[in-house]
Amino acid sequence: MFVFNGDYVDRGAWGFETYFLLLAWKVLLPHRVFLLRGNHETKFCTSVYGFEKENSVKFGEHSKHVYRKLLGCFECHPLAAVIAGKVFMAHGGLFWSLKPGPYTRSFLVRAAAKLKLGDLDDLAKSRRGVLDPSAMGNNVIPGDILWSDPSPNPGLASNEGRGIGLVFGLDCTQEFMDKHKLKLIVRCHEGPDARQKRPEMASMDKGYTIDHVVKAGKLITLFSAPDYPQFQVTETRFNNKAAYIVLEPPDFCKPDICVFEAVLPRPHVMPYYDHVNVMDSDDELDLPKDG
Numbered sequence: 001m002f003v004f005n006g007d008y009v010d011r012g013a014w015g016f017e018t019y020f021l022l023l024a025w026k027v028l029l030p031h032r033v034f035l036l037r038g039n040h041e042t043k044f045c046t047s048v049y050g051f052e053k054e055n056s057v058k059f060g061e062h063s064k065h066v067y068r069k070l071l072g073c074f075e076c077h078p079l080a081a082v083i084a085g086k087v088f089m090a091h092g093g094l095f096w097s098l099k100p101g102p103y104t105r106s107f108l109v110r111a112a113a114k115l116k117l118g119d120l121d122d123l124a125k126s127r128r129g130v131l132d133p134s135a136m137g138n139n140v141i142p143g144d145i146l147w148s149d150p151s152p153n154p155g156l157a158s159n160e161g162r163g164i165g166l167v168f169g170l171d172c173t174q175e176f177m178d179k180h181k182l183k184l185i186v187r188c189h190e191g192p193d194a195r196q197k198r199p200e201m202a203s204m205d206k207g208y209t210i211d212h213v214v215k216a217g218k219l220i221t222l223f224s225a226p227d228y229p230q231f232q233v234t235e236t237r238f239n240n241k242a243a244y245i246v247l248e249p250p251d252f253c254k255p256d257i258c259v260f261e262a263v264l265p266r267p268h269v270m271p272y273y274d275h276v277n278v279m280d281s282d283d284e285l286d287l288p289k290d291g
């Protein structure tokens with residue numbers, strides 16, 4: 001069984017053909033291949049970071065139809081997976097428990113520390129079929145789960161660095177794992193560039209970090225794009241290693257982390273967006289702080 005954890009369409013990492021290849025795998029092996037959603041699988045990110053443009057160049061007169069179908073695919077990806085009842089996997093991380101809203105972003109920012117951590121029942125009740133999960137409104141869990149990050153500080157706080165989702169401490173990881181009898185959480189969503197902006201967290205140079213070690217188990221960040229990102233303004237590259245995880249039965253919760261390097265020289269491909277002037281893909285949502 002293969003579980004992929006989102007951001008297939010990130011031009012800095014995977015890209016256009018990769019997404020089609022993964023969709024073909026899903027069609028061929030629907031009960032063996034699972035494609036969780038990442039924050040890049042949205043209309044916003046695909047229109048800003050070159051995916052839509054690449055689609056229009058490659059599919060020409062059919063591209064509008066193909067893009068509409070692709071947006072439909074994005075909405076269908078699951079937001080999370082529980083493997084063997086012991087391993088929770090989602091692209092960003094944990095999420096709030098909220099009674100029916102709507103909520104403004106400023107309310108969530110102010111109230112974050114007093115809000116409850118969400119559980120799998122809250123997740124099941126959320127509406128996943130949204131094209132661009134929002135930082136506010138009455139359905140914020142999809143935005144949380146795609147954008148949140150772990151923190152070295154305890155508790156829940158609004159994720160000010162991203163403008164959406166939350167940051168959660170190891171007490172939250174412990175609570176979530178205890179509640180659902182989990183032994184391992186695997187999330188992605190932070191490459192070496194994102195970690196460079198958060199010096200309080202370990203660097204992503206080797207393709208993974210163990211961010212929380214709690215009584216119940218561990219929370220691991222996994223990053224599977226070596227030498228990231230493909231497109232950037234400066235000449236300096238991160239030259240980071242990347243990793244994937246093998247989970248073996250019967251435990252499934254003792255991760256065998258496999259590290260790999262990029263094939264160099266990297267093949268030349270077009271960015272299909274103005275990567276000099278468009279903001280980094282880790283600052284994707286430049287939302288107003290109020291509203």
Ligand SMILES: [Mn+2]
Pocket residue numbers: 007038039040091188189190
């Ligand atoms: Mn991401």
